[in-house]
Amino acid sequence: MSDVQPPRILIVDDDQGIRFFLEEALSRENYQLTLASSAAEAIRLAETTQYDIALLDFKVPGMNGLDLMERLKGMIPNLIVLIITAFGSRDLVREAMNRGAYDFFTKPIDIHDLRFILRRAVDKYVLLRENRTLKKTLEYKSPFPEIIGNSPAMHGLFEKLEKVAKADVDILITGESGTGKELVADVIYHHSARAGGPFVKVNCAAIPDTLLESELFGHEKGAFTGAEKLKIGKFERANHGMILLDEITEMNGFMQGKLLRVIQERTIERLGGNTPIKLDFRMLAATNRDLFTAVQEERFREDLFYRLNVVPIHIPPLRERREDIVPLANHFLRQYCARFGKHILCLSPEAETMLEGYAFPGNVRQLENMIQHAVVLSDGPELETKNLQFFEPRQERPIPNGNPLPPADTIDSAVGKVERDMIVQALQAVKGRRQEAAAYLNISRKSLYNKMKKYGLMDG
Template sequence: MAKPTKSTLLVVDDDPAHRNMLLTLLMDWGYRMEGVEDGESAVVLCKERPFDLILMDVRMAGMSGIKALIEIKAYNPAIPIIIMTAYSNVETAVEAIKSGAYDYLTKPLDFDDLRLTLERALDHASLRHENKALKDTLASSFDPGGFIGQSTPMRQLQEMLATIAPSEATVLVTGESGTGKELVAKAIHANSQRRKGPYVAVNCAALTETLLESELFGHEKGAFTGAEKRREGRFLVADKGTIFLDEIGEMPMSMQVKLLRVIQEREIQRVGGDQTLKVDVRILAATNRKLSEEAMAGRFRQDLYYRLNVVALALPPLRERLEDIPLLAVHFLNKFAAKNSKHVKGFTPGAMDRLLKYSWPGNVRELENAVERAVVLLVGEYISERELPPAITKANNEGNCPEPVFSNMTLEAIERNAIFNALEAADGNKSEAARKLGISRKTLHAKLQRFAAESESARIESGLPAEHD
């Protein structure tokens, strides 16, 4: 009776007897097998054919198992590689794991341990593939509506938005001014089942109590001085769509009571009227206040807070996602250079360093305004410190940055920033940039290829140009 066919494995071992033993054993376990005798052949074969897992010796003639592991991982990071060696020592194990090995086995192999390790590695790879497929499905169905950034907080935000947008849940968006709360609301509406319906935004802080009630619910003719005709409120205009209540924390208590009734009953009454009107709307709200604390202090109704806080989205301030600043700055530079018909090549290293060191109390909106100002004032091809707003250069000079520039950045982001700054300083000369960085030109080229692949993935996730509330 034929065994079920499983995954395709590659055995890399310069000992013919040991290699053939493994090939026979693993084929008997139901795997499809290939075998090679050295690291060079393994690297070449992995570029030509797909494998689900590699079982590789460490010490081989020619290219070592560790070096082959590194080259294969650079080409295909997802493939699990299990290292084998007859020389069991901590240094080799640490080096293998640091280089990307899934696990480490010593010779002579324990077959039960080998079988368990293979199954565990393949299950792990399968789970990663399923998670990636799920994320790709979400990404293909979700238009992020202009979010720019590759930082962990931004990726988590986009994944959360992709999950909640198709639902009917009420969403409370919190965050400092300038973080993009209305952008989030627009993205939720644009990716919801209500996207063909109206999107209506109301700034609750911009109107008096009387005008806010009329704005939300409408009024009858003669309801108050100046009400010369009936007016439909924003809730009725948003019927079958979405209403976004910005700065909900500024809403007067008396209005909070009326809003609570609308949320509970999905009914409104015009000011001065007695007719009850049904409305079918999804409610999104936003505030730069800590609404939970406001509710506990009695400045906001707790029952309304709980009604609004079905799903909470907290937007990170720009100072907590520093690695996104170069991407945002270049985006705004291109936007305003085109708007002002200017040819601008980029930022000087000094200017970008200023942007990275500033604490950005006004968040993305402040960054956008700073870049627009710099483009307008620029007479050359590169934005320097001279074109930046005094608040940014002064804060840097006085040491008002709350923490060092790289303190919130990942090692990968720091590396990326260093490479791009070196390239800019070398006017794009890769050999010169590699010399300044203390790496080979080949290494620099490999890193740039990886950055390009990551940027393309991020571009697909990021969608259209950004706009911020």
């Protein structure tokens, strides 16, 4: 049993001597024991801990053992219950078994019988855990093995991907930071007719405006100072294949205009050249922004928006598909256990509940980082709640009643202070990794860089 999480056993008996006897008798076994003296105490304990096995006295203060068993099994459906009583009548045994008890034994308790029955119960506990894990694995299969999800929100995404992957059309992929836009782009590529050709990825937010034109379209030798040789751009490299333009909203208006022409004509001209180059490519564009709002605010060209938005694919945030959180967490658990040589079998029930209740502002990327961090810190056979680290932007403290707002701060300076503090906290939480900090804050890396310069954080 060394590779299995020690079973959590709840012992409920109002007799202190019996509780002490059971604790002493089982202390050398690999069990996690919790003692309760009443039904109310047992119910309170079960509200916060998912016990695996319960030893219940038939006559416990506040409720008889069979009623308590039903109450506890209603809270913990897979709970294995053993009933202890001084009155072992056949009718009572039959009723206990019919109502869901695993086994039944009478006082005075024979320690050898107790250990034997408990070992059988533990075998059942291990089997139940393995069956639950296998069931979850089988349930969460998608048409695309690369993407994990079985929620209704993901079913719609899969149906759309099956239709558009093989159709040779340009696609706009939208979704919050960390939802998996690049993964969806990879799936489209690998399931398309162009899978044998090049797949070129460009992060528009990571390339300065002054260099983006040359990166995308290339340049001729001598096109500008320092252009000592011909450069083939990303679009040319994607000829007969596919190109992904990530964070497309970070392009300035000039580049948006050039891109519109390239999409329409499938032709580019290198910087410094005047010879049109005809290309054959399929384009995917991705953004974590609301493009419709960007158009209304005149930050994105309307004609380019309508040209890109012919086949839109939206990836739902993780908070809208909570059914997928635990399967995703288990996937990352297996992945990082293999990488780090760990032998963590599963998430504890409490860890699963905690993950499912969290909003995940950083979406799947945040969940992956959280599980990676937890695997590194965990030593036990289960990943527990104490190993999970959650990041929350700092909440402003409420102003006490009667205290006026400080008159010295303007709105702009107050907002600036909050924004700066949030950036500092995000950078500290991810140990200075700017890409992850940007994802936590739901902004592009370029925007984070500009804000860090604005607030004098570049040396930190």
